[in-house]
Amino acid sequence: MADDDTLEFQLPDVEFDDDSDVCPKCFGAGVIVVEEGGVRYAKPCDCLRDRRTQRFAALRVPSRYQHCTLDNFTVAEGQSDPSLLAAHGLARRFVDQYPAVEAGLLFMGPFGVGKTHLAFGILQELVLTKNVRCRWCDFSELLAEIKQGYAGNAFDEHALLHPLVEAEILMIDDLGSMKIRDWTLDLLSYVINQRYINKRLVIATTNFLDEPSSAYEVLGEFARRDETLADRIGPRLRSRLLEMCKTVLMQGGDWRRERTQPNLLRHI
Template identity: 35%
Template sequence: MERTGGVEDCPHCGGTGWVRVADGGAGAARPCVCEEQRRLPRLIEASGVPPRYRECTIAGFQTAGEERARARLLEARAVCQRYVDEFLGLDGRFRETGLVFVGPPGTGKTHLAAAVLLELIRRHGIAGRFVDFTSLVHRIQSTFDPSSPESKHDVLDPVIDAPLLVFDELGAQKATPFVNDVLYLILNTRYTRRLPTLFTTNFRLERPAAAGAPGEHDLLASRVPPILVSRLFEMAVPVALDTGDFRREVRMHGIRV
C-alpha cells in the first residue's frame, strides 16, 4: 500500500500509515495509530480552539470552592467525562446529541466545552471545530465586502458540517434578522443531520418561577427565537454551572445524560 506518511519504522505498520484488519473477507485497512498521532497536531490546529483553551482537560477543570459549588462542578465534570467515554456508541456510531453548558460568566463553561472537544479529537481523530458566536457573526459580515477573499459559505460551511462543534456564547449577539438567519441555518442543519454540538450560554434556559423575579431579562428566549430554543433542547442536554435557579431548570427538564 502506498505510504501516506506513517511514522517510519512504526512496529504496527512499518511506515505505511495503514494496518490490515480482519473483516471476515479479504480484510480491510484502517489508519495506523502512528498516522493518527501524526494527524493530531493538525486536527487541533484546524479545530479553531483558541490558544488559551488548547491545554484544557476535563481532569484539569478546577472544582475548588465552597462545598455545594464544588459538588456541582464535580458533577458537571463527571457529565463531561461520561459524554466523552460514551461518545462512540456500542453500535459503532458517534453520539448525535450534544451538551449545553449554562451559567454566568467565569464558571468554566468554555473550558469544559473545549476540553470535551479536544479529548474527542485525541481519542477518535474527529475533525471537531470551535466557534465563538460573536467572531463568527463578524466574520460572516466581513464577507459582504466585495474585496473579501472569502465568501459566506467559506465561513459557514465548516461550522455547519463539522462532525462535532463547540458553539461558544450562544445568545451573545443581539437578535437581528441577520443573526437569527445565521443561527437558524447552523442549528437547523446540524439538527437535521444529527451532528452533535456543544453549546455554552450565559443566558437562562427557562423563565424564573415568579414573574418579574431577577433573571427575567436574562432568558435565552429573549436573544434567540423560541423555536430555536426548543430545538436546542432536542439537540443538547443541559449542564448547569451555577447554583439556585440554573440548577432547578435543569432538573425540571428531567433529562439525564
Template identity: 30%
Template sequence: MQMFYNDLKERERLIAESRPEDLCCHSCGRLFAPSWDHLEGQWGYPEITDSGICRQCRKLQHIRQNMETCLKHAGVPPKYLHCSFENFQVMDENRMCVNACGHYLSHPRPDFPGLYLYENCGTGKTHLAAAIVRKLLLKGKQVVFTCVPRLCFEIKKAFHNNCKVTEQDAIQAYVSCEYLVLDDLGVEKPTEWVKKTLGYIIYERDNMFKPTIITSNLSLDEMSHQVDHRIASRIAGMGPVVRVQGPDWRLKQYLS
C-alpha cells in the same frame, strides 16, 4: 486463449497459496488482512504503517504528540489551550456537570448528540468546552470550535469581492464539520442576520444528527426570550442541557 486462461488460474492459485497471516497492530491489537499489491507483485498490509501500528493509531499518536497545534487548528483560543478535565477544578457544585460531560464523551448517543452547558460568566464553561475538544481530538474526531462573533466574522468575510470562498461555502463549513462547538452563545443580542444564520446552521446540523456543543450564559428559557425561541427549542431537543454551577472563579480570583 485457453492456455492463457490456465496460466492466469495457476498464477491466482500460487498467489492465494502464498497469502501471509493477518497482521496485528502493535498498538490497538486489531488484525489486518493482507492484500495483493499488483504493482509490487507481492502481499502487503496497506493499513499497517512502517512502525508496525495501523493508520488510525498512527493518526492518534500524531494528535497526542501535537495536541497544542491540533487544538489551535480546531479554533481553540490560546488562553484555553491548556484546558483539560484533569486540570479543571471539581467541586461539589459542579461535580454533576463534569460527570455529565464525561458521560457525554463515553456514551455518545447518535439520536441525541448535542450538549448545552450554561451558567454565569467565569464558572468554567469554556474550560470544559476546550477539555471536550481535547478528548474528541484524542478519539480522532474532527472538531470546529468557535464563538458566535467569530463565526459571523468568517461568514461576512466571504461577502467581500476578492474572497474565493462564497458566503454559502463559509456557512456550509459549519454545517458539515463532524463536531461544532459554539462558545458563549447569546452573550450579546443578535441581529436578525445573526439569528437567521445561526438558526440555519443549528437546524441543518440537528436534521443530520450532527453533534453541536454549545456554551452560554443563558438558560434555555432566557435564550428563548433574549435570542430566539425557535433556536432555544431546537437546542432543547438536540441533547442534554447541563447547568455548570459552582462559584464565579473570575470574581473569586479578582477578590482574593
C-alpha cells in the same frame, strides 16, 4: 507478549486523510506489525498520534483555553457546587461514550464557572483520543464575520458556513453573547438545522438561562438577568438547540478567580 494478549489486541480505527502524505511505515493504515521476543503483533503507528496532534492544532484553540482538559477541571475547596461536579461528570461521560451518544451538551451558567473549560476539554479529548473532526466558533466573532463578509463584495457564504455544517462536532462558545435577529439568525438557523437533519451533535456554552423566573431561587444573582436565551437567539433556534442538546446547568462562585489560588484547588 503472550499469545492470548495478541489475540485481544484491538486494532485502531483506520484513518485516511485525503490531504495528508501517506505514511511510509504503515501506508495510511495507522497500524504496523512488529516482532518482539519472537512474537509478531500489531501496534498503532506513530503517525496516528502525529495526525491527531495536527488535527488538534488545526482547531486553533485560543491560548487561554489550550490547557483546558477534563482532567484538570478544578473548583475551589469549599466553593464547589454539586452542579459543577455533575457537569464535569456529564462531560466525561459524553467523551467516554462517544460516538454512542444521542444528544449534545448545552452548558448554561454564570460567567466564570468553567463552561468553556469543559467544552474545550471535550473537544481536546475527542480529537486526541478518538480523532473526531471537531470545529468550534465564538458566537459573537462568528456573527461579526458574517456581517463583515456581507458588507464586502465577494462574500463566500458557503466557505464560511459549510465547515460549521459538516464538522462531526460543532462547539459554539458564548451563545447569545450578541442579540441575533433577521438574516444573521437565518444563517445560523440554517447551520443548526442542517446539523439536526444530519444528526450531527452540537456543544454550546451560554451565560443565559432558559427560564430566569423559575430559576431565580436556585441561581441567585445569575437569574437577575432579565433576558432569557430565547430573547437572545430567538425562540425557534432556542427550542431546536434544546431538542439537540442536554442542558447542563452550572452554578457557583467565580471559577476563574478561584483558579488563581492553587492552594485552594482540588481536582474533581
